[in-house]
Amino acid sequence: MAPNRRRFLECMGWAGTGLVWSVSGGVASSTLLAPATAAAKAATPFSFVQVSDSHIGFAKDPNPDARATFREAVARIRALPQRPAFILHTGDVSHFSKPQEFDDADQILKEAGLPVFHVPGEHDVLDEGGGKAFLDRYGKDGPVPAQGDGWYSFDHSGVHFVGLVNVHDLKGGGQGHLGEAQLAWLRDDLAGRRSSTPIVVFTHIPMWALYPDWGWGTDDAAQALGLLARFGSVTVLNGHIHQVIHKVEGHVAFHTARSTAFPQPPPGGAASPGPLKVPAGQLHDMLGVRTLSLVRSNQPLAVVDATLA
Amino acid sequence: MLAACLTFTAAPVMAAPAPVTVKISNFTFAAPAITVAPGTTVTWINDDDIPHTVVADDKAFRSKVLDTGDRFAFTFTTAGRYGYFCSIHPHMTGVVVVKAP
Numbered sequence: 001m002a003p004n005r006r007r008f009l010e011c012m013g014w015a016g017t018g019l020v021w022s023v024s025g026g027v028a029s030s031t032l033l034a035p036a037t038a039a040a041k042a043a044t045p046f047s048f049v050q051v052s053d054s055h056i057g058f059a060k061d062p063n064p065d066a067r068a069t070f071r072e073a074v075a076r077i078r079a080l081p082q083r084p085a086f087i088l089h090t091g092d093v094s095h096f097s098k099p100q101e102f103d104d105a106d107q108i109l110k111e112a113g114l115p116v117f118h119v120p121g122e123h124d125v126l127d128e129g130g131g132k133a134f135l136d137r138y139g140k141d142g143p144v145p146a147q148g149d150g151w152y153s154f155d156h157s158g159v160h161f162v163g164l165v166n167v168h169d170l171k172g173g174g175q176g177h178l179g180e181a182q183l184a185w186l187r188d189d190l191a192g193r194r195s196s197t198p199i200v201v202f203t204h205i206p207m208w209a210l211y212p213d214w215g216w217g218t219d220d221a222a223q224a225l226g227l228l229a230r231f232g233s234v235t236v237l238n239g240h241i242h243q244v245i246h247k248v249e250g251h252v253a254f255h256t257a258r259s260t261a262f263p264q265p266p267p268g269g270a271a272s273p274g275p276l277k278v279p280a281g282q283l284h285d286m287l288g289v290r291t292l293s294l295v296r297s298n299q300p301l302a303v304v305d306a307t308l309a
Numbered sequence: 310m311l312a313a314c315l316t317f318t319a320a321p322v323m324a325a326p327a328p329v330t331v332k333i334s335n336f337t338f339a340a341p342a343i344t345v346a347p348g349t350t351v352t353w354i355n356d357d358d359i360p361h362t363v364v365a366d367d368k369a370f371r372s373k374v375l376d377t378g379d380r381f382a383f384t385f386t387t388a389g390r391y392g393y394f395c396s397i398h399p400h401m402t403g404v405v406v407v408k409a410p
Contacts, residue, residue, distance in 0.1 A: 057320050060358050060377070096360060096374055122397045126360070126374045172394030172402045214336075215400040272336035274359050 034263055046157045047293040049077050049084045049114075050202070052239030053259030055123065056105045057095030057148060061277045066095070068263040070108050072308050073260040073289050077112045080291060085156060086143075087114050090239035090257060091167070091204030093134075102137055115143050120150060120202040121240060122167040131168055153180050153189050158240030159294060160193060162186065164203035166218045176205030176218035176240075183223050190227055196295065198233040198301070206238045206256055209269035216241055225252065233302050235292070241273070244288075244305050258288035284308040325350075331403070332356050333363075333375070333395075338403035345385060346410045352382040361401065366392040 051073055058066040077087065087109065094101035109116050118138040125131030131149065139146030146163075148154045153162045164186070166176035178186075190199075201207070207221040218224075228234045234252040242259035243266065262275040263286035270276070278286060288307040295302065325347040332339040334356040336347040345351065353363045363372040363381050369391060372381035385391065385407045395401040 096376070123360075126362075126397065170396060170399040172364075172398045172399055173390060213400065215398055272357075274336060274357065 012013075024083075025244070043238050044191075045293070045295050046154045047082055047084045047291055048088060048156075049080075049089045050090060050237050050257055050290040050292065051077075051260060052090040052257040053092040053121065053242055053261055054089070054105055054108075055092050055095040055259065055261035056108075057098060058261050058275075060275065062275060062280070063262045065133050066166055067104055067108065069284075069287055069308065070105065070260045071111070072284075074108055074112045075289070076289055076306065077114070077307065078161060080218075082293075084114060084291065087112060087116045088161075088163075088202050088237065089118045090202050090237055092239060092259075093118060093121070095123050095261075097126035097133060099133070099210055102133070117143060117154070117161070117163060117202075119163045119165055120167055122170070125167055147185055148181050148229075149179075149309050151185060159198045159200060162189065162199065162201045164201060164224070166203050166205045166207075166221075174219055175209075175212060175215050175229040176207075176221075178220050178224055183220065185226070186224055187227055187250055190231075195230045196232055198235070199228060199231050200235045200237065200292075200301070201228070202237040204238065205240045206245075206254070207236050208249070208254055209247065210241065210247075210256070214273045216267065216269065216273070228252065233300060237290075237292075242276075243286075244290075246303075253300070253303075255290070257285065257290050258305070258307070260287050260289070260308070263287070312345045328352060330354060333361050333401075336361075336395075336398055336401055338401060341403040342406070343404075344406040344408065347358075347386055347388055347407055348384065349407070350382055350384040351405060352380050353380075354380045360397065362397055363393055364396045366394065371396075 054070045055066050063069060091104045120131060120134045124134045135150050139150045144152045144154045149168045150165045151163055164178060166178050170177055186247040205218050206216055207218050209217040232251055236254040238256045241256050242264035244258055245256045247254040264273050265276050285307050288305055291304045293302045320372045326346040329343060329345055331351060331353045333353055355361050355377055358377055360374050360376050362374055370383045375381055376404045385405060388407050393403055
């Protein structure tokens with residue numbers, strides 16, 4: 001079977017609620033070559049949810065109540081026909097890193113009744129300790145113990161999930177940044193894993209040079225992607241830009257997510273990446289949650305983006 | 310009278326340099342490069358609808374998080390070149406050059 005080096009996107013739209021994207025990935029050949037071993041570790045069908053940029057504490061145009069829209073997003077999660085296994089929050093949980101904001105976000109997420117895995121956004125590391133508050137709250141007491149500035153990994157149903165932190169120690173004029181310690185950890189974390197293992201990486205700032213003029217990129221992401229190069233199926237989930245943008249590069253599929261608080265302009269579409277002020281009736285069309293499903297181990301994740309409309 | 314004049318000239322009173330204000334709006338430091346005399350107090354005011362910070366490259370100063378309307382002031386006493394940026398949005402940069410007039 002010839003290696004399929006060109007990836008493709010298929011999308012079907014249905015009226016009103018969202019789009020289904022199927023992104024190809026996976027190394028079917030290694031499954032065929034060692035079927036017995038592969039079957040023992042085959043991924044079983046499951047789904048999970050990504051939410052992002054809840055910005056609890058934000059109360060300006062176009063959204064006077066970010067808590068309310070976050071609660072609506074969680075209600076959508078509870079109403080999903082297939083119960084997801086867990087929620088990933090890709091950061092900017094809070095707007096000012098205030099304890100009350102984190103408390104309220106946690107309270108709202110509790111309504112989903114699912115485990116939640118967090119990574120911080122730049123709005124989550126504004127405390128005096130430069131991110132210690134977030135780390136104490138979600139890193140030490142999270143479902144998986146965090147390392148360093150808060151990175152960690154876990155496995156679920158044969159899929160390897162990696163939470164990275166790219167909002168610490170940012171330098172003037174720079175972008176998102178992973179740092180040497182985190183990259184060294186990632187190298188060790190991935191070592192020895194079968195290349196057929198589907199990988200999902202989640203971190204706040206986009207892991208490609210989406211729009212550097214607005215800081216929408218991670219300056220050392222290429223090193224991380226190099227470590228991920230041998231894996232047949234890699235899905236990168238990001239937030240930060242408050243809109244959905246997909247990119248496929250080889251066997252890596254990148255998906256940025258909508259916010260549950262406010263939209264932002266498209267790259268270069270405004271003077272600055274501030275909140276996009278839309279009429280109240282339009283706000284819910286531009287906020288949303290994402291469901292990802294793994295149906296079979298050698299198939300890509302199905303990604304469904306739904307708005308709150 | 311002469312003694313009073315001598316006392317006056319022996320201890321001249323210098324006026325402090327005029328304070329300078331830098332507005333922050335649209336993810337930009339409105340006056341991204343300024344030159345001031347030593348002793349100048351520079352005040353940054355956040356006019357944007359998103360919080361920002363003002364952080365020196367060399368850690369000489371660091372503001373708290375500035376919401377809309379918040380301000381941060383720093384008095385530059387030593388000559389030099391002070392690059393700074395917003396730690397939340399690091400692509401926002403500015404510089405204060407401090408030199409005697």
